[in-house]
Amino acid sequence: MDSQKEALQRIISTLANKNDEIQNFIDTLNQTLKGVQENSSNILSELDEEFDSLYSILDEVKESMINSIKQEQARKSQELQSQLSQCNNALENSEELLEFATRSLDLKEPEEFSKAARQIKDRVTMASAFRLSLKPKVSDNMTHLMVDFSQERQMLQTLKFLPVPKAPEIDPVECLVADNSVTVAWRMPEEDNKIDHFILEYRKTNFDGLPRVKDERCWEIIDNIKGTEYTLSGLKFDSKYMNFRVRACNKAVAGEYSDPVTLETKALNFNLDSSSSHLNLRVEDTCVEWDPTGGKGQESKMKGKENKGRSGTPSPKRTSIGSRPPAGRGSRDRFTGESYTVLGDTAIESGQHYWEVKAQKDCKSYSVGVAYKTLGKFDQLGKTNTSWCIHVNNWLQNTFAAKHNNKVKALDVTVPERIGVFCDFDGGQLSFYDASSKQLLYSFKTKFTQPVLPGFMVWCGGLSLNTGMQVPSAVRTLQKSENGMTGSASSLNNITQ
Numbered sequence: 001m002d003s004q005k006e007a008l009q010r011i012i013s014t015l016a017n018k019n020d021e022i023q024n025f026i027d028t029l030n031q032t033l034k035g036v037q038e039n040s041s042n043i044l045s046e047l048d049e050e051f052d053s054l055y056s057i058l059d060e061v062k063e064s065m066i067n068s069i070k071q072e073q074a075r076k077s078q079e080l081q082s083q084l085s086q087c088n089n090a091l092e093n094s095e096e097l098l099e100f101a102t103r104s105l106d107l108k109e110p111e112e113f114s115k116a117a118r119q120i121k122d123r124v125t126m127a128s129a130f131r132l133s134l135k136p137k138v139s140d141n142m143t144h145l146m147v148d149f150s151q152e153r154q155m156l157q158t159l160k161f162l163p164v165p166k167a168p169e170i171d172p173v174e175c176l177v178a179d180n181s182v183t184v185a186w187r188m189p190e191e192d193n194k195i196d197h198f199i200l201e202y203r204k205t206n207f208d209g210l211p212r213v214k215d216e217r218c219w220e221i222i223d224n225i226k227g228t229e230y231t232l233s234g235l236k237f238d239s240k241y242m243n244f245r246v247r248a249c250n251k252a253v254a255g256e257y258s259d260p261v262t263l264e265t266k267a268l269n270f271n272l273d274s275s276s277s278h279l280n281l282r283v284e285d286t287c288v289e290w291d292p293t294g295g296k297g298q299e300s301k302m303k304g305k306e307n308k309g310r311s312g313t314p315s316p317k318r319t320s321i322g323s324r325p326p327a328g329r330g331s332r333d334r335f336t337g338e339s340y341t342v343l344g345d346t347a348i349e350s351g352q353h354y355w356e357v358k359a360q361k362d363c364k365s366y367s368v369g370v371a372y373k374t375l376g377k378f379d380q381l382g383k384t385n386t387s388w389c390i391h392v393n394n395w396l397q398n399t400f401a402a403k404h405n406n407k408v409k410a411l412d413v414t415v416p417e418r419i420g421v422f423c424d425f426d427g428g429q430l431s432f433y434d435a436s437s438k439q440l441l442y443s444f445k446t447k448f449t450q451p452v453l454p455g456f457m458v459w460c461g462g463l464s465l466n467t468g469m470q471v472p473s474a475v476r477t478l479q480k481s482e483n484g485m486t487g488s489a490s491s492l493n494n495i496t497q
């Protein structure tokens with residue numbers, strides 16, 4: 001009966017996952033259909049605008065050519081009219097002179113005839129008819145204004161839609177996720193020398209596989225990428241995965257998106273558990289600050305929150321590398337006495353993880369490390385066999401030491417501005433680094449027998465955390481070269497709990 005129930009439960013889970021996958025695909029199809037309708041309408045409008053622009057240009061060119069023809073017609077007509085007027089005047093004067101000469105032939109008196117002959121000779125010499133050019137100044141030829149649009153017609157007949165760049169192909173093998181940076185590499189399926197740039201889009205998700213249409217964050221856009229590779233750096237890995245897609249653009253149009261690629265960006269994310277922190281600590285997400293009045297003015301208020309927390313359920317928004325321990329938010333006693341402690345709200349029960357801590361400049365005393373959830377409410381970090389830490393003291397005298405099971409190992413190194421914490425749960429190693437230079441400060445080698453929680457102690461000052469970080473490459477390299485044991489830490493190493 002139980003085995004049948006388990007088998008049926010697996011079938012139900014498989015069917016539910018398949019239904020979820022199909023529903024996601026249906027949402028994708030509906031969104032694509034809507035996009036086709038909207039984009040088709042936009043393209044039709046743009047096509048009308050382009051042709052209207054062509055028509056407008058043709059009308060302008062036609063009007064300009066018509067004006068050129070009319071201007072040439074007017075110029076030639078004016079020239080010919082002027083020449084015609086001059087010829088008519090010359091002809092009129094010549095006919096008058098011819099008539100006068102004809103009448104002179106009838107004169108009988110020699111003296112009058114001689115006088116008339118001289119006059120005729122002088123007038124002939126001065127007559128405009130003999131100075132006229134009897135060749136038209138302009139021809140009636142207008143062929144220099146004729147047009148042949150055969151080539152243009154051929155060009156118009158070759159009008160077609162713009163060549164859209166093909167979708168690039170993201171190469172997952174060439175993509176790299178390291179040091180809270182993601183390098184995405186892609187290639188074109190075939191050479192295209194008209195590509196001007198690329199657009200890379202990405203978004204965070206907690207779902208593996210194809211991007212989901214609903215319940216997802218918006219795509220972030222990186223534009224004007226000239227190469228076929230791009231690195232996003234300084235990311236906070238607060239989701240399990242990131243989706244990536246890329247498209248190619250020429251001078252006029254953007255092509256289709258590449259098939260999306262999902263890369264794993266899992267890292268340890270946690271906040272500080274304010275429900276069990278000491279009342280003299282003011283806790284908010286990834287910051288904790290000493291508050292000497294907290295134990296008095298806020299006690300009743302915080303107790304109210306504790307009671308509310310005990311009756312509630314853990315927030316579904318928090319995720320963890322392992323699982324939330326039973327001693328989660330609101331389910332353990334609040335630290336008290338001189339244990340000015342606050343723990344992380346997410347347990348580590350496997351894998352390698354890294355986070356960083358920065359203390360305020362005037363912080364007098366603080367500790368950074370890990371602890372089992374069974375750490376007592378009066379216990380201080382490093383003073384029991386359930387916690388490991390490094391401790392910084394800037395009050396009265398400056399000390400920097402590693403602490404575990406009430407044993408202390410002084411560290412002869414400078415306290416860094418930021419401390420990196422590396423926890424290898426399976427390998428039983430807890431190491432502390434200068435977060436900037438990645439210099440190893442100290443390593444504990446042990447065997448963790450139960451999940452651990454990040455732990456912090458602060459007095460007269462404050463701490464701020466940086467989570468959602470991958471193990472830096474430099475730390476991984478150092479871990480490979482180290483055997484988890486250092487000479488300076490030998491007195492506290494090899495302690496198994």
